[in-house]
Every structure is written in structure tokens, then in C-alpha cells.
Amino acid sequence: MKPIAPPAPTSPAAPTTTGGAEPLLRVEHLSTRFRTRGGEVAAVDDLSFELATGEVLGLVGESGCGKSMTGYSLIDLVDPPGYIAAGSVRLRGHELRGLPAKDWQALRGDRIAMIFQDPMLTLNPVLRIDTQMVETVLAHRRVGRAEALARALDTLERVGIPAAAERLRSYPHQLSGGMRQRVAIAIALLNQPDLIIADEPTTALDVTIQAQILYEMQTLCREAGTGLIWITHDLSVVAGLADRLCVMYAGRIVEQGSTAQVLERPAHPYTRGLLDATPAAALARGHRRGEALRQIPGSAPPLAALPAGCAFRPRCARADEHCMQTPPRVEAAPGQTVLCWHPLPPGAALPGPAAHAEARP
Amino acid sequence: MTLFLLRRLLQAAQVLFVMSLLVFVGVYAIGNPLDMLVDPQATAADTARVAAALGLDQPLWVQYWRFLANALQGDLGISFLHGTPALHLIVQRLPATLELAVSALLIAVLLGIPLGLWAGLRPDSFGGRTVMAGSILGFSLPTFWVGLMLIMLFSVHLGWLPSGGRGPTREFLGLEWSLLAPGGWRHLLLPAVNLALFKLALVIRLTQSGTREALLQDYMRFARAKGLPARRIVGVHVLKNIMIPVVTVVGLEFGTLIAFSVVTESIFAWPGIGKLLLDSITQLDRPVVVAYLLLIVFIYTLISLAVDLIYAALDPRVRLAGGQAA
Numbered sequence: 001m002k003p004i005a006p007p008a009p010t011s012p013a014a015p016t017t018t019g020g021a022e023p024l025l026r027v028e029h030l031s032t033r034f035r036t037r038g039g040e041v042a043a044v045d046d047l048s049f050e051l052a053t054g055e056v057l058g059l060v061g062e063s064g065c066g067k068s069m070t071g072y073s074l075i076d077l078v079d080p081p082g083y084i085a086a087g088s089v090r091l092r093g094h095e096l097r098g099l100p101a102k103d104w105q106a107l108r109g110d111r112i113a114m115i116f117q118d119p120m121l122t123l124n125p126v127l128r129i130d131t132q133m134v135e136t137v138l139a140h141r142r143v144g145r146a147e148a149l150a151r152a153l154d155t156l157e158r159v160g161i162p163a164a165a166e167r168l169r170s171y172p173h174q175l176s177g178g179m180r181q182r183v184a185i186a187i188a189l190l191n192q193p194d195l196i197i198a199d200e201p202t203t204a205l206d207v208t209i210q211a212q213i214l215y216e217m218q219t220l221c222r223e224a225g226t227g228l229i230w231i232t233h234d235l236s237v238v239a240g241l242a243d244r245l246c247v248m249y250a251g252r253i254v255e256q257g258s259t260a261q262v263l264e265r266p267a268h269p270y271t272r273g274l275l276d277a278t279p280a281a282a283l284a285r286g287h288r289r290g291e292a293l294r295q296i297p298g299s300a301p302p303l304a305a306l307p308a309g310c311a312f313r314p315r316c317a318r319a320d321e322h323c324m325q326t327p328p329r330v331e332a333a334p335g336q337t338v339l340c341w342h343p344l345p346p347g348a349a350l351p352g353p354a355a356h357a358e359a360r361p
Numbered sequence: 362m363t364l365f366l367l368r369r370l371l372q373a374a375q376v377l378f379v380m381s382l383l384v385f386v387g388v389y390a391i392g393n394p395l396d397m398l399v400d401p402q403a404t405a406a407d408t409a410r411v412a413a414a415l416g417l418d419q420p421l422w423v424q425y426w427r428f429l430a431n432a433l434q435g436d437l438g439i440s441f442l443h444g445t446p447a448l449h450l451i452v453q454r455l456p457a458t459l460e461l462a463v464s465a466l467l468i469a470v471l472l473g474i475p476l477g478l479w480a481g482l483r484p485d486s487f488g489g490r491t492v493m494a495g496s497i498l499g500f501s502l503p504t505f506w507v508g509l510m511l512i513m514l515f516s517v518h519l520g521w522l523p524s525g526g527r528g529p530t531r532e533f534l535g536l537e538w539s540l541l542a543p544g545g546w547r548h549l550l551l552p553a554v555n556l557a558l559f560k561l562a563l564v565i566r567l568t569q570s571g572t573r574e575a576l577l578q579d580y581m582r583f584a585r586a587k588g589l590p591a592r593r594i595v596g597v598h599v600l601k602n603i604m605i606p607v608v609t610v611v612g613l614e615f616g617t618l619i620a621f622s623v624v625t626e627s628i629f630a631w632p633g634i635g636k637l638l639l640d641s642i643t644q645l646d647r648p649v650v651v652a653y654l655l656l657i658v659f660i661y662t663l664i665s666l667a668v669d670l671i672y673a674a675l676d677p678r679v680r681l682a683g684g685q686a687a
């Protein structure tokens with residue numbers, strides 16, 4: 001009997017995306033499209049980013065911008081009428097696109113795990129926690145049930161579940177939302193994956209538990225060298241967590257850089273708008289009680305009716321006739337790229353550089 | 362749990378009481394059994410003698426009162442026609458009906474769940490559509506017509522299977538069983554299929570819609586994200602969820618299988634309780650009719666109790682409550 005595999009040898013790459021070594025994950029020109037009655041739409045459009053071992057990448061954007069679809073595309077869980085139209089996803093240098101279904105099945109839950117938004121819905125209501133954990137181990141490891149169970153118990157304890165042995169014999173409905181999400185996280189961690197995609201796993205939980213889970217996930221991933229993609233619509237959630245940020249708008253990454261760069265010197269008008277809309281920014285502006293937060297005007301356009309050129313154009317104060325053309329991807333600073341004709345100058349600092357510091361756990 | 366059982370028993374007793382009253386009055390309203398039992402040429406004195414012997418000379422409420430008193434001691438009366446205890450007549454015929462009903466149920470479940478799963482997993486495939494179209498036929502074709510067609514095809518034209526009767530049986534546990542006798546299944550097959558058809562369609566539709574619904578749930582995506590093999594996703598995650606509605610409905614439908622075996626039994630001359638009921642109604646054999654209906658209510662109660670227990674075992678979110686919640 002083979003012992004439960006230790007984490008695959010971690011690549012020596014430093015947690016930056018620069019340098020010659022192959023990163024943990026390299027995504028290039030990934031596009032996921034939907035065939036709809038009104039024609040095809042691109043839910044994920046020409047996405048490129050990298051993730052190093054043990055690094056946390058925040059994927060941020062408004063509802064409907066394609067965050068979840070990006071996650072599904074990375075583990076090949078896009079359901080028809082959606083399909084991955086183009087691009088390359090490489091894990092430790094191995095191309096994943098075009099892998100046969102059997103290989104994908106072996107990868108999912110083993111090398112790449114994903115957690116979903118609603119903890120009330122991600123666990124099967126009629127199966128006990130131990131069943132749902134043990135099956136995840138047995139799907140990927142040739143071990144006995146007892147060994148799988150021991151591993152389940154150990155992982156539950158690691159994610160901070162009290163009386164884990166008892167919890168193992170519970171059904172999902174006997175646990176609180178926070179506990180269920182911890183169980184889901186434990187399931188994701190079970191086989192010590194290289195990469196975890198967390199799709200807003202704390203959005204449905206209250207703020208204290210959210211901060212706790214965030215912090216624990218970060219620690220666990222750092223320790224195990226697991227890459228983490230944290231999807232959220234809330235910038236302040238990832239501010240203290242992520243090493244790098246990708247800001248998405250209408251299926252595209254409009255700005256990408258280190259967390260400090262993006263939060264303190266945003267170059268894209270959309271990122272700037274998102275930051276201005278946070279309560280922290282309002283306080284820094286000298287926000288008065290009762291005054292509304294400063295929102296980006298308008299709302300995200302439907303994918304089927306994206307404006308020509310820059311998709312953000314109708315909502316952008318800097319838009320001009322250039323913006324009728326597809327904007328170029330330019331480097332705002334080393335390691336910070338932005339998809340815009342008129343990026344904000346670095347000097348246009350936010351009101352108060354430490355505006356988002358209090359979001360750190 | 363004990364409270365739950367007690368409450369159920371009490372409910373059953375109430376239903377049995379009301380049923381017996383209704384049936385008693387109902388049969389009384391249909392006609393006078395004496396017209397059937399006594400030769401029309403018989404003298405008034407003869408008629409009166411028979412009436413007195415059967416207790417039919419008493420006013421209805423007295424008759425009912427006597428019936429009730431006897432019933433409480435397990436005596437449901439003596440058949441006017443056969444002169445033997447009504448309950449005994451029914452129990453004699455019950456195995457034939459039970460065997461038919463259980464066979465029909467097995468056909469419906471063992472064929473219906475795989476077909477429904479398949480149709481639910483591939484709703485747009487040719488096979489999936491064919492199964493669903495077939496299930497609509499199963500719903501809409503009348504049982505007696507299908508029964509006649511089955512006989513026409515398999516007995517008359519092809520000559521493969523007998524057209525009726527129970528055929529050979531073998532005794533086991535004091536009762537006669539077709540399936541245990543060599544060749545007994547040949548007599549059982551057509552009526553069982555005939556009786557199963559409607560339930561088969563029901564199981565297919567339940568399983569198919571349950572499967573489609575389950576596939577949309579987040580926990581299915583999570584199961585896929587865990588890298589589970591398809592056979593585990595379908596065989597455990599989907600199946601365990603759809604078993605809840607399927608078991609509930611199929612269990613409750615078992616009662617109707619027994620009750621509605623009447624049609625099938627009369628087409629295939631199957632000597633079960635359904636046929637006995639028909640004969641008894643035409644002969645106004647009130648004790649047998651009353652006993653039959655009470656037995657059916659009793660079986661229904663037992664079944665729904667069993668279904669509740671199974672349901673609670675299948676769905677961890679359900680706890681049997683002694684109070685108001687079910």
C-alpha cells in the first residue's frame with residue numbers, strides 16, 4: 001500500500017512571477033465562450049496570468065465579470081453551452097488544455113481543488129461528512145478506508161474544527177455555515193493540492209468568521225506551498241491576503257500587479273473606481289455620516305452587448321475617441337500591467353495610502 | 362419514536378372506523394343482499410329465515426353495532442355467499458395478489474430507475490427522449506387495453522405465454538407461490554407487466570426529473586471538483602438524493618398496486634383479492650366487501666408507516682417527531 005503522497009516536489013521558484021523558472025500556474029490567452037441564442041459571448045476573454053508556489057492571487061471584479069467562469073475554466077468544469085475556446089493553462093509546465101477527461105478527473109481534487117461560494121450548498125445533504133471526505137481521498141490514493149479516515153480527521157483538525165471526530169459523523173445540516181465552509185476547505189486540502197481555487201468561499205459568512213477563515217487558509221497554503229486563487233467581488237477582502245491582484249471587467253483582466261501596486265497606485269480607471277467605492281476610501285476622504293459612498297456610475301454591460309473598444313468606456317471619466325479601439329496592455333510599473341489607453345499617472349495617489357490596511361486580519 | 366408510532370396507530374384506527382361505517386352504509390345503499398341470496402320464488406317465510414340467520418332482519422345500526430363488536434375481536438363476519446369467514450376468504454387469495462403486486466413493483470423499480478437515470482443524464486440524446494416519450498405512453502394507455510393487447514400479442518399471435526390463470530404454484534410458508542413453481546413465472550409475467558406499466562412510467566419520470574434537478578446542484582459541481590469518478594457521482598451522489606422521492610412515491614403507490622390490481626386480475630383471470638372483490642360486489646356479499654376494504658386501508662397504513670421510516674432513514678434532515686411535525 002502506497003503511503004499518502006507527500007506534496008509533489010515544489011519548484012524552487014521564488015514567489016514572484018518574474019524570473020526564468022517555470023511558475024506553478026501559467027495561464028495564457030484563456031478564453032471561455034458561451035453559445036447563446038443571441039450569438040456567442042466571451043465570459044472569459046484573453047486571460048493571462050501567472051501564479052508561483054505558495055502565492056495568493058486575488059481575482060477581483062463585479063458580479064458577472066467572469067470570475068467563477070475563470071475558476072471553472074482552470075479545472076475544466078465549464079458546462080455547455082459554455083466551452084473553452086482558446087488559450088493555454090500550464091501547471092508546473094504541463095499543458096492541461098486538451099487533456100482527456102480521465103486525466104482531468106485525476107487532477108481535480110488532487111492537484112487542483114476548488115471551493116465554492118455557498119457552504120450551504122456545496123456539501124451533499126444526504127451524505128455524512130466522513131463519507132464525503134473519505135471518497136475524496138480514495139478517488140486519488142490507493143489507501144485503506146481507515147487511513148483515509150485518519151487523514152480526514154487530521155485535516156478537519158487543521159482547519160480548526162473543534163471535536164473533529166464527532167463532526168466526521170455529522171450530516172451537513174447539523175453544522176453551521178462557517179463549519180460547513182471549513183469542511184469544504186478541509187476537503188480541498190485533503191490531498192495537498194498544488195493549487196486551490198477559492199470562489200468567494202466566505203461571502204456567505206459573517207465578517208468575523210470570514211476574516212478567520214481567510215487568515216487560516218492563507219497560513220495553510222503558505223505552509224504547504226499551495227498556490228491559492230482567491231475570487232471575490234470585495235477588494236477589501238483580499239487586500240491583506242493576496243500577493244498579487246487581477247482586476248476583471250467584462251471577462252478581461254484590466255489591471256494586474258502586486259497587491260500594493262494595485263491598491264496604492266491603481267492605474268486603471270475601473271480599479272480606481274472600485275477603490276473609491278470602499279468605505280475605507282470614504283473615511284479617508286473625510287466622509288460624513290449619511291453621505292452615500294462614491295460608486296462607479298452605471299452598471300456592468302451585459303456580455304452580449306459590450307461597447308466597442310474598451311468595455312468600460314460608458315462608465316469611464318477618462319474615455320475619449322481612442323477608447324473606441326481595443327485598448328492596449330501597457331506596463332504601468334514593473335510587474336503591473338493595465339489594459340487602457342489612458343492609465344492613471346502614478347502620482348494620482350489615493351486619499352491615504354494605508355486606506356485599506358484595516359482589512360488585514 | 363414510540364410517540365410517533367402510537368400517533369400513527371391511533372390515526373389508523375380512526376380511518377378504519379370511518380371506512381367501515383362508510384362501506385357498511387354504502388353497500389346497504391346498493392341493494393338488498395337478500396335479493397341475491399334467496400330464490401325469487403321462495404316464500405316470505407323462507408326469506409325471513411335467511412334474513413334472520415344472516416342478521417339482515419335487524420335495523421342497519423344494530424347490524425353495524427354487531428359487526429363492530431365482532432370486528433374488535435377479529436371477526437369480520439361470514440361471507441353470505443360462501444358461508445366461510447370473509448377474512449379467511451381474503452387471506453386465501455391475498456398471496457396471489459401480493460405476488461402480482463410485488464412483481465409489478467420490482468419491474469417498475471428495477472427498470473424504471475436505470476431508465477430514468479439514463480434519461481436524466483442525457484436528456485437530449487435520442488435514447489433519453491425515447492424513454493421519456495415511452496413513459497408518456499405508459500401513463501396514458503388504459504391498463505385494460507394494454508392487458509388485452511399483451512394477450513393478443515404474446516398469447517394469441519406468438520403463443521409464447523399463457524393468456525390467463527395462475528398456473529402451477531408451490532407451497533412455501535403455508536401459502537402458494539407462482540414464482541417458486543417451475544414455469545410459474547410464465548403465468549405471472551404478462552399480468553405483472555400489465556400492472557407495472559403505469560408505475561414504471563411514474564418511476565421513470567420521478568427518477569429523470571430528480572436526476573436533472575440533482576445535477577444542477579452546487580454539490581454536484583463540488584463532487585466533480587473533487588475528482589470523483591462518474592460512477593460514484595451518479596451511483597452515490599445522484600442516486601442517494603433521488604431515492605428519497607422515489608421511495609416515498611413508490612412506497613405509497615404499492616397500496617394502489619394492490620387496490621388497482623382489480624382490472625389486471627379480471628383481464629388475466631388471476632385469482633387474487635381484486636377478482637374476489639368484483640365477484641363479491643356483484644353478489645352484494647357485504648362482509649367480504651367490508652373486510653376487503655378494511656384490509657386495504659390496513660395495508661395502506663402499514664405501507665405509509667414503512668415509507669415514513671425508510672424516508673427518515675434515507676434523508677438525514679428528517680427526524681420522526683411525536684409532535685405536530687411529520
Ligand SMILES: Nc1ncnc2c1ncn2[C@@H]1O[C@H](COP(=O)(O)OP(=O)(O)OP(=O)(O)O)[C@@H](O)[C@H]1O
Nearest residue numbers: 034036043062063064065066067068069070233303
Ligand atoms: N449558461 C450561460 N449562458 C450564457 N452566459 C452565461 C452562462 N453562464 C454564465 N454566463 C455568463 O458568464 C458571465 C460570467 O459569469 P460568472 O459566474 O463567472 O460571474 P462572476 O464574476 O463569478 O459573478 P458573481 O460574482 O455573481 O459570482 C456572466 O456575465 C454570465 O452572463
Ligand code: SF4
Nearest residue numbers: 310313316323340341
Ligand atoms: S481605455 Fe479609455 S475608456 Fe477604457 S478605461 Fe481606459 S480611459 Fe477609460
Ligand SMILES: [Mg+2]
Nearest residue numbers: 067068069199
Ligand atoms: Mg461567481
